[in-house]
Amino acid sequence: xxxxxxxxxxxxxxxxxxxxxxxxxxxxxxxxxxxxxxxxxxxxxxxxxxxxxxxxxxxxxxxxxxxxxxxxxxxxxxxxxxxxxxxxxxxxxxxxxxxxxxxxxxxxxxxxxxxxxxxxxxxxxxxxxxxxxxxxxxxxxxxxxxxxxxxxxxxxxxxxxxxxxxxxxxxxxxxxxxxxxxxxxxxxxxxxxxxxxxxxxxxxxxxxxxxxxxxxxxxxxxxxxxxxxxxxxxxxxxxxxxxxxxxxxxxxxxxxxxxxxxxxxxxxxxxxxxxxxxxxxxxxxxxxxxxxxxxxxxxxxxx
Amino acid sequence: xxxxxxxxxxxxxxxxxxxxxxxxxxxxxxxxxxxxxxxxxxxxxxxxxxxxxxxxxxxxxxxxxxxxxxxxxxxxxxxxxxxxxxxxxxxxxxxxxxxxxxxxxxxxxxxxxxxxxxxxxxxxxxxxxxxxxxxxxxxxxxxxxxxxxxxxxxxxxxxxxxxxxxxxxxxxxxxxxxxxxxxxxxxxxxxxxxxxxxxxxxxxxxxxxxxxxxxxxxxxxxxxxxxxxxxxxxxxxxxxxxxxxxxxxxxxxxxxxxxxxxxxxxxxxxxxxxxxxxxxxxxxxxxxxxxxxxxxxxxxxxx
Amino acid sequence: xxxxxxxxxxxxxxxxxxxxxxxxxxxxxxxxxxxxxxxxxxxxxxxxxxxxxxxxxxxxxxxxxxxxxxxxxxxxxxxxxxxxxxxxxxxxxxxxxxxxxxxxxxxxxxxxxxxxxxxxxxxxxxxxxxxxxxxxxxxxxxxxxxxxxxxxxxxxxxxxxxxxxxxxxxxxxxxxxxxxxxxxxxxxxxxxxxxxxxxxxxxxxxxxxxxxxxxxxxxxxxxxxxxxxxxxxxxxxxxxxxxxxxxxxxxxxxxxxxxxxxxxxxxxxxxxxxxxxxxxxxxxxxxxxxxxxxxxxxxxxxx
Numbered sequence: 001x002x003x004x005x006x007x008x009x010x011x012x013x014x015x016x017x018x019x020x021x022x023x024x025x026x027x028x029x030x031x032x033x034x035x036x037x038x039x040x041x042x043x044x045x046x047x048x049x050x051x052x053x054x055x056x057x058x059x060x061x062x063x064x065x066x067x068x069x070x071x072x073x074x075x076x077x078x079x080x081x082x083x084x085x086x087x088x089x090x091x092x093x094x095x096x097x098x099x100x101x102x103x104x105x106x107x108x109x110x111x112x113x114x115x116x117x118x119x120x121x122x123x124x125x126x127x128x129x130x131x132x133x134x135x136x137x138x139x140x141x142x143x144x145x146x147x148x149x150x151x152x153x154x155x156x157x158x159x160x161x162x163x164x165x166x167x168x169x170x171x172x173x174x175x176x177x178x179x180x181x182x183x184x185x186x187x188x189x190x191x192x193x194x195x196x197x198x199x200x201x202x203x204x205x206x207x208x209x210x211x212x213x214x215x216x217x218x219x220x221x222x223x224x225x226x227x228x229x230x231x232x233x234x235x236x237x238x239x240x241x242x243x244x245x246x247x248x249x250x251x252x253x254x255x256x257x258x259x260x261x262x263x264x265x266x267x268x269x270x271x272x273x274x275x276x277x278x279x280x281x282x283x284x285x286x287x288x289x290x291x292x293x294x295x296x297x298x299x300x301x302x303x
Numbered sequence: 304x305x306x307x308x309x310x311x312x313x314x315x316x317x318x319x320x321x322x323x324x325x326x327x328x329x330x331x332x333x334x335x336x337x338x339x340x341x342x343x344x345x346x347x348x349x350x351x352x353x354x355x356x357x358x359x360x361x362x363x364x365x366x367x368x369x370x371x372x373x374x375x376x377x378x379x380x381x382x383x384x385x386x387x388x389x390x391x392x393x394x395x396x397x398x399x400x401x402x403x404x405x406x407x408x409x410x411x412x413x414x415x416x417x418x419x420x421x422x423x424x425x426x427x428x429x430x431x432x433x434x435x436x437x438x439x440x441x442x443x444x445x446x447x448x449x450x451x452x453x454x455x456x457x458x459x460x461x462x463x464x465x466x467x468x469x470x471x472x473x474x475x476x477x478x479x480x481x482x483x484x485x486x487x488x489x490x491x492x493x494x495x496x497x498x499x500x501x502x503x504x505x506x507x508x509x510x511x512x513x514x515x516x517x518x519x520x521x522x523x524x525x526x527x528x529x530x531x532x533x534x535x536x537x538x539x540x541x542x543x544x545x546x547x548x549x550x551x552x553x554x555x556x557x558x559x560x561x562x563x564x565x566x567x568x569x570x571x572x573x574x575x576x577x578x579x580x581x582x583x584x585x586x587x588x589x590x591x592x593x594x595x596x597x598x599x600x601x602x603x604x605x606x
Numbered sequence: 607x608x609x610x611x612x613x614x615x616x617x618x619x620x621x622x623x624x625x626x627x628x629x630x631x632x633x634x635x636x637x638x639x640x641x642x643x644x645x646x647x648x649x650x651x652x653x654x655x656x657x658x659x660x661x662x663x664x665x666x667x668x669x670x671x672x673x674x675x676x677x678x679x680x681x682x683x684x685x686x687x688x689x690x691x692x693x694x695x696x697x698x699x700x701x702x703x704x705x706x707x708x709x710x711x712x713x714x715x716x717x718x719x720x721x722x723x724x725x726x727x728x729x730x731x732x733x734x735x736x737x738x739x740x741x742x743x744x745x746x747x748x749x750x751x752x753x754x755x756x757x758x759x760x761x762x763x764x765x766x767x768x769x770x771x772x773x774x775x776x777x778x779x780x781x782x783x784x785x786x787x788x789x790x791x792x793x794x795x796x797x798x799x800x801x802x803x804x805x806x807x808x809x810x811x812x813x814x815x816x817x818x819x820x821x822x823x824x825x826x827x828x829x830x831x832x833x834x835x836x837x838x839x840x841x842x843x844x845x846x847x848x849x850x851x852x853x854x855x856x857x858x859x860x861x862x863x864x865x866x867x868x869x870x871x872x873x874x875x876x877x878x879x880x881x882x883x884x885x886x887x888x889x890x891x892x893x894x895x896x897x898x899x900x901x902x903x904x905x906x907x908x909x
Contacts, residue, residue, distance in 0.1 A: 047552070048552055048553060050483070050484050050485075051548070051551070051552045052483060052486070053481075053483045053484050056483060070377070071683060072682060072683050072684040073682045073684065074377060074676070074680060074681050074682035074683065074685070075377050076375060076376045076377035076443070076450075077374060077375050077377065078375040078376065078447075078449075078450050078453055078454070079377070081447065081449040081450050081453065082444040082446070082447035082449070082450050084446065084447070084448055084449065087449050099551070099552055099553060140682070141688040143688070143690065144684075144687065144688035144690070145690055146684075146687040146688070146690065146693050147682075147684050147687050147688050150684055150687065151684070164774065168467065168478055168481070169481065169483055169484075170484075171478065171479045171480065171481065171484050172478070173476075173478030173479070173779075175774055175777065175778070175779030176777045176779075177777065178774065178775065178777065180656070180658060180659045180662060180775055181656050181659050181775075181776075181777050182656075183658070245657070248657070248705070249653070249654055249657045249705055250654060250705060350855070351855055351856060353786070353787050353788075354851070354854070354855045355786060355789070356784075356786045356787050359786060373680070377680060378680050379678060379679045379680035379746070380677060380678050380680065381678040381679065381750075381752075381753050381756055381757070382680070384750065384752040384753050384756065385747040385749070385750035385752070385753050387749065387750070387751055387752065390752050402854070402855055402856060471770065471781055471784065472784065472786055472787075473787075474781065474782045474783065474784065474787050475781070476779075476781030476782070
C-alpha cells in the first residue's frame with residue numbers, strides 16, 4: 001500500500017473519506033430509499049388513505065439501519081430521530097415523492113440518468129455507514145468480530161433486514177419470504193463489505209480505512225449503477241458462490257438464484273431437491289427485486 | 304395565562320397535577336384496560352385454558368406503554384415490573400375480572416355509571432403519562448422534537464400500538480389491521496396531546512405544564528366518557544381531518560372513517576380509489592373499535 | 607440445611623456449582639440445541655439452500671436465552687456474540703450436524719445413549735443459566751421479584767420463547783401456536799425453577815445457592831433424560847396442575863394437556879368448552895413436542 005499512498009490516489013481516497021454526507025448525499029439516500037417504497041404494490045394508495053403509516057414506513061426506509069444497529073448495540077431505538085434536520089429532510093422527500101402536484105418530483109427523480117446519479121450517491125452513504133458502524137462496534141467490543149460484522153451488516157442493509165415488519169406496518173404480511181432467505185445484492189455486498197472493514201479494523205487487512213472506503217465505494221457504485229441501468233437482478237457474487245457453495249454446503253446456491261431470475265417451473269426444481277413445504281409454493285424473489293420489479297408489473301396482486 | 308394563574312383555576316390545575324396516581328387512579332387504569340382485554344373475542348376461554356398467556360396479555364394491557372417507551376429510549380423493557388405493588392395490583396384486577404365467582408366483579412365494573420367513572424380516571428392517568436414521558440425524553444434529548452413526540456405518543460397509546468404482538472401472544476394474527484393504519488380516538492388524541500406537550504416543554508406554547516395537563520385531561524375525559532356512554536366510535540378530530548387531509552394528501556381521510564362507522568359496501572368505495580389488494584377485503588375497524596364492538600357482536604368470528 | 611452442609615453432600619454441591627461450563631457442557635448444550643433445529647421440518651433443506659438463514663437459526667437456538675435476557679434488561683442484544691470462542695464452537699457444531707460427510711456426526715450424537723448424556727449435560731447448563739440470570743437481575747433490581755423471575759425464565763427457556771420469530775427466519779409462520787400458550791416441560795420447569803431461585807436469592811428459601819443448583823439440576827436431569835429416553839411428552843407437573851388449576855382458574859388445565867398427548871378428537875372437546883375461533887382448529891402441540899415428534903413423522907407437512 002506504500003505505492004498507493006505515494007500516488008495521488010491515496011490523497012484522493014483520504015479526501016473522499018472526509019466529504020461530509022449531509023445534506024447532499026443523505027438527500028440522495030432518502031430519495032432512492034423512498035422511491036423503492038413507492039415501487040411497493042399498494043404504497044401510493046396507502047400514502048393517500050393512511051399518510052401516517054406511509055410516513056412511518058418512509059422513516060424506516062431512511063433510518064432503518066440506525067434503528068437496527070441501535071437495537072443490536074442496546075442504544076435507544078429512537079436515537080437517530082434526535083437529528084431533526086435529517087428527519088425533516090426525509091419527511092420533505094417523502095411528501096414530494098408521494099404528494100407533489102402532477103407527480104412532478106417523482107417523474108424527475110425517476111428519469112434514468114438522474115436516478116443513476118442518486119443511486120451512485122446512495123452507495124457512497126451505504127459504504128460510509130458500514131465503516132462508521134464497524135468503528136462504533138469496535139469501540140464497544142474490541143475483539144468482538146461477530147459484533148463488528150453484524151453491526152456493519154445492518155448498517156449497510158438497513159430496512160431490507162426488517163422488511164417483514166416494515167410490510168406489517170402497511171398491513172402486508174409475507175412470512176414465506178425474508179431478506180435472510182433471499183438476500184438481494186446490496187444485503188450480500190453489505191455483509192461482505194462488513195467482513196472486509198472488520199478485517200481492516202482489526203489490522204488483518206493491511207490497507208488504510210480511507211483506501212478501503214474508496215475502493216469498496218467504487219465497487220458498489222459501479223455494480224449498483226450497472227444493475228439499475230440494465231434492470232438486472234443478477235449479482236456479481238453469483239459466479240463465486242456457484243463455486244464455493246457446492247463445496248461447503250453440498251448444493252448449488254448460485255443455480256437457485258439463476259433459476260429465480262428466469263422464473264420458470266419452480267415446482268419441478270424443488271421437487272427434485274426435497275419436499276420443502278414452506279418454500280416450494282412461493283416466488284423466491286428478494287425484497288429489492290420485488291420492489292424494482294413492481295414497476296414493470298403494476299397489475300401483480302400482493303399475495 | 305396571567306389571567307388564568309390569577310384565578311383560582313391556576314391553583315386548581317397545579318394541585319390537580321400533583322394528585323398521586325397510585326393506587327386509586329392506577330387501579331381504574333388497570334380495571335378499564337383489562338376490561339378491554341376481556342371484550343376481545345376468545346379472551347375468556349383463553350384465561351381458562353391458558354391462564355399464563357392471559358396474565359401476560361393483561362400485563363401488556365396495563366404496562367404496554369412503559370414497555371414501548373423503554374424500548375424506544377433503550378432502557379430495560381422490564382423496568383416497570385420492578386414496581387411490585389403495581390404488578391400485584393394489576394394481577395389482582397386480572398384475577399377478579401376473569402375468575403371472580405359469579406362474575407360479580409366484572410358485572411360491577413361493567414355497570415355503565417361505574418364504568419364511566421373508571422374511564423374518566425383512566426384518561427387522567429393517560430394524560431399524566433404523556434406529560435411524564437415527554438419530560439423524560441426531554442431530559443435525554445433536549446432538542447429531540449421527534450423523540451419527545453414519539454415517547455409521549457407511546458406512553459399515551461400503550462398496548463394499542465403493539466396490538467398485533469399482543470394478539471400473537473393469544474394465538475391470533477391479523478396482519479391486515481394495525482393501530483397505525485386505523486388509529487382509534489385514544490391513539491390519535493395521544494399523538495396530538497404529545498405534540499402539544501412537546502410544544503409546551505420546548506416553550507413554544509406559552510402555558511404552564513399544570514394548566515396544559517388540566518385542560519387536556521378535561522378534554523380527554525369529556526370525549527372518552529361521551530364516546531363510551533353513547534357506544535360511539537366517531538372521533539372529534541374527524542371534522543378537522545376532513546378539511547385538512549384532502550388539502551395535504553389529496554384524499555378524504557375523514558370520509559374513510561365515516562364510511563367505516565356505517566360499515567357499508569367496502570368494495571365499491573375502494574374500487575373507486577384504486578386496486579389496493581391488501582386493504583380492500585378487510586373490515587377497516589381499529590383495535591379499540593373491535594374490542595368495544597365485540598360486546599355487541601359476540602357471535603362475530605375472528606378473521 | 608446445617609445437616610446437609612455437615613454432610614459431604616454440601617461440599618459436593620459447592621464444587622458442582624463451580625465446575626466451569628465452557629467448553630464441555632456448552633458443547634453439549636450446542637449439540638442438543640442444534641439437534642432440535644435439525645428435527646424441525648424443512649430444516650435440512652433450508653441448510654442446503656439458505657445456509658446463512660440456517661446458521662442464524664442455529665445461533666438463536668444456542669444463544670436465544672442471552673438475547674432475550676439482554677432485551678429484557680436493556681443490554682446490547684448482540685452482547686454474547688462478543689464471545690468469539692462460543693460462537694465459533696456453536697458454528698462448528700452447526701456445520702458438523704448439517705454438513706458432515708455421510709451425516710456421520712449427526713448419527714453419532716443421535717445414538718440414544720450418547721444423546722442422553724448430552725441432554726443431561728444441557729440441563730446442567732440450563733440450571734446454571736437460570737441461577738446466573740437471577741443473580742444478574744438481582745444486581746440491577748434488588749426487590750424486583752417479577753424482574754428476577756422473568757430473567758431467570760428467559761435464561762432457562764431460551765429460543766422456545768421466541769420460536770415464532772425463529773420460525774419466521776426460516777420462512778415458516780404459525781401464529782396459532784406459541785410457547786406461552788402451550789408450554790413444554792423445559793419452559794415450565796424454567797419458570798418454576800426461576801421462582802425457586804428468586805426465593806433463594808431474596809432469602810425466603812433457607813438453602814444455599816449451591817445446594818439449590820445441585821438439587822434442581824438433579825431434578826431436571828432425571829426428568830429430561832427420562833422424557834427423552836421414553837419419547838414421552840407428559841410432564842411431572844401435570845398431576846399438580848390438575849389439582850391446582852381447576853381450583854384457581856375453574857378449568858382442568860392438566861386434562862387439556864393429557865388430551866393433547868393422545869391427540870384425539872379436538873373438535874368435540876373444544877366444542878364443549880366454548881366457541882374459541884382461534885384455538886379450535888389447531889393442533890395444540892408445543893414447540894419441543896413438535897420438534898421431537900417430527901423425527902417420527904417426517905412426512906407431516908407444515909401447515
